[in-house]
Amino acid sequence: MNQPPLTFADFIGYISRNQAMLWEYFFQHIVMVLIGVGLAIVVGIPLGILCSRSKAFARIILALTNLLQVIPSLAMLVLLMLWLGLGSTTVTVGLFLYSLNPVVRNTYVGLTQVHPSYVEAGRGVGMSSIQMLFQVRLPLSITYIVSGIRIAAVIAVGVAAIAPLVGGEGLGREIYAGINNQNSLRIYAGAIPAALLAIIADILLGALQRKMNLENRRSRKSDVVPPVPKTQG
Amino acid sequence: MKLINRLITPTNGTILINEENIGSIDPVKLRRNIGYVIQSIGLFPHMTIGRNVAVVPHLKKWEKDRISKRVDELMEMVGLSPETYRDRYPSELSGGQQQRIGVIRALAADPDIILMDEPFSALDPISREQLQDDVIRLQQELHKTIVFVTHDMDEALKIADRIVIMRAGSVVQSDTPERILRYPADDFVRSFIGQQRLVPENTYDVPTVDEVMVRQPVTVYPNRGLAESIAIMERRRVDTLFVTDHKRNLKGIVSIFNVLDQYGEENMTVGDVMKPVLHRISSGTPLPQAVELLNWHQLSNLAVVDDKNRLIGLITRGSVVRHLAEVYPTITESVDAEQGDNE
Numbered sequence: 370m371n372q373p374p375l376t377f378a379d380f381i382g383y384i385s386r387n388q389a390m391l392w393e394y395f396f397q398h399i400v401m402v403l404i405g406v407g408l409a410i411v412v413g414i415p416l417g418i419l420c421s422r423s424k425a426f427a428r429i430i431l432a433l434t435n436l437l438q439v440i441p442s443l444a445m446l447v448l449l450m451l452w453l454g455l456g457s458t459t460v461t462v463g464l465f466l467y468s469l470n471p472v473v474r475n476t477y478v479g480l481t482q483v484h485p486s487y488v489e490a491g492r493g494v495g496m497s498s499i500q501m502l503f504q505v506r507l508p509l510s511i512t513y514i515v516s517g518i519r520i521a522a523v524i525a526v527g528v529a530a531i532a533p534l535v536g537g538e539g540l541g542r543e544i545y546a547g548i549n550n551q552n553s554l555r556i557y558a559g560a561i562p563a564a565l566l567a568i569i570a571d572i573l574l575g576a577l578q579r580k581m582n583l584e585n586r587r588s589r590k591s592d593v594v595p596p597v598p599k600t601q602g
Numbered sequence: 603m604k605l606i607n608r609l610i611t612p613t614n615g616t617i618l619i620n621e622e623n624i625g626s627i628d629p630v631k632l633r634r635n636i637g638y639v640i641q642s643i644g645l646f647p648h649m650t651i652g653r654n655v656a657v658v659p660h661l662k663k664w665e666k667d668r669i670s671k672r673v674d675e676l677m678e679m680v681g682l683s684p685e686t687y688r689d690r691y692p693s694e695l696s697g698g699q700q701q702r703i704g705v706i707r708a709l710a711a712d713p714d715i716i717l718m719d720e721p722f723s724a725l726d727p728i729s730r731e732q733l734q735d736d737v738i739r740l741q742q743e744l745h746k747t748i749v750f751v752t753h754d755m756d757e758a759l760k761i762a763d764r765i766v767i768m769r770a771g772s773v774v775q776s777d778t779p780e781r782i783l784r785y786p787a788d789d790f791v792r793s794f795i796g797q798q799r800l801v802p803e804n805t806y807d808v809p810t811v812d813e814v815m816v817r818q819p820v821t822v823y824p825n826r827g828l829a830e831s832i833a834i835m836e837r838r839r840v841d842t843l844f845v846t847d848h849k850r851n852l853k854g855i856v857s858i859f860n861v862l863d864q865y866g867e868e869n870m871t872v873g874d875v876m877k878p879v880l881h882r883i884s885s886g887t888p889l890p891q892a893v894e895l896l897n898w899h900q901l902s903n904l905a906v907v908d909d910k911n912r913l914i915g916l917i918t919r920g921s922v923v924r925h926l927a928e929v930y931p932t933i934t935e936s937v938d939a940e941q942g943d944n945e
Contacts (some may be wrong), residue, residue, distance in 0.1 A: 494661065
């Protein structure tokens with residue numbers, strides 16, 4: 370890369386010239402992440418619920434998802450490619466497998482951390498186990514679940530950047546094009562939005578997570594201190 | 603407690619409610635018909651107060667109007683205005699208010715039986731007392747069977763119609779508060795009740811004069827002068843002196859009036875002005891006899907003598923009152939408890 374030093378103006382210029390293509394990559398990137406993480410939510414939360422039901426099951430599932438997590442992302446995508454061929458499907462499945470662990474784990478932890486007295490109260494008032502799950506356990510573990518989704522999303526944005534190696538789309542294309550052409554402008558144009566995407570996902574889901582903390586829920590209208598209990602005869 | 607609503611299954615034996623074995627009732631259904639108040643965080647933090655109260659009616663699929671009417675009614679009942687509190691969350695309420703909601707949640711679906719598992723133990727004494735009053739009041743209004751677990755004997759005595767004292771999983775005594783106070787089954791019950799609350803057997807021991815009397819009353823020898831006796835009275839702040847010889851044998855009594863009458867006579871001694879002691883009482887006599895004497899003869903005091911006529915003490919009205927003050931609080935306490943029970 371023995372080029373004259375690049376200025377910020379060059380960068381802006383490049384981006385505005387290739388706006389349409391970059392936007393396309395950007396959305397492809399988001400779509401891959403959304404589908405991958407979405408699948409992980411759809412599959413992971415029920416798995417987490419099952420884990421909270423049975424210790425033995427939890428051990429197996431958590432070990433498996435953990436295993437998926439520790440496989441280097443490149444290796445995982447390449448292995449999947451051997452099976453599913455080149456293309457975005459491979460990337461999406463990879464992202465799904467990657468996101469599974471944080472979602473399952475956090476759902477499981479969230480469900481098991483629910484204070485036993487709430488569970489006892491729920492059972493005591495006569496909730497069936499399904500009612501208990503939807504009315505007590507899940508609402509009270511939602512912060513944990515959202516936190517798991519947040520971790521999954523941030524990881525997925527990163528992993529999705531290597532999608533082009535297995536024939537995927539997304540901002541990774543721009544990065545690899547940059548590497549192949551020894552064009553640092555293109556590398557920046559791919560890497561910076563990808564990084565921003567990860568940061569934005571983190572911030573948004575973080576905000577959601579705080580808002581979903583139902584355990585210390587407060588009504589909107591009252592910031593006042595709880596009034597002194599009325600005395601009565 | 604948890605056996606009753608089948609959170610725990612009995613290892614043996616059966617529990618009957620209205621002669622129906624609860625083992626054969628679907629636990630979920632059973633629990634919806636038994637109110638349950640637990641010790642601490644019983645309210646669901648993610649639900650509003652109104653929704654918390656309505657949990658059981660919701661589970662029983664009542665109609666919306668009926669539920670909201672019931673919620674408002676119950677909240678009024680414990681003095682929490684529905685407008686203010688219905689849409690708040692539990693964390694916005696004080697501990698006492700939260701537990702009050704816990705109590706009415708148990709009442710919401712109008713169950714016949716309510717289980718309360720140390721419901722007030724985590725509360726400050728003032729809230730606890732208010733809630734105890736609430737429970738007593740609600741019980742009188744609604745006539746529910748309330749099974750209430752507590753470690754606080756005062757609470758039990760205050761609330762219960764019947765107390766079952768358990769130790770290490772077995773029943774030690776099961777009786778009315780009154781009978782438990784009067785006839786504790788064993789030392790465990792006695793220690794649990796606490797010595798103070800215990801009603802002594804045969805109601806209460808009649809004290810003897812020895813317990814009540816003022817020891818070492820102010821005395822004077824008969825050969826002392828009048829001025830000297832006045833000085834002694836002044837110093838000891840009394841108006842009467844008992845005249846005794848060196849062996850503390852009681853010779854007579856001299857009051858300040860006797861002395862002043864003859865004060866001009868410098869040669870006179872206490873022995874000359876003293877009056878004979880008309881009333882004396884011997885050591886070991888029950889107090890009521892002494893009180894009767896005091897009252898009958900309008901005496902301000904009464905000498906207590908031993909079998910050899912030696913002065914050993916003095917009963918005055920003051921000493922009787924002081925003694926009663928020491929004994930009485932323990933009596934009032936148990937009397938209160940009994941009244942609380944009958945209220």
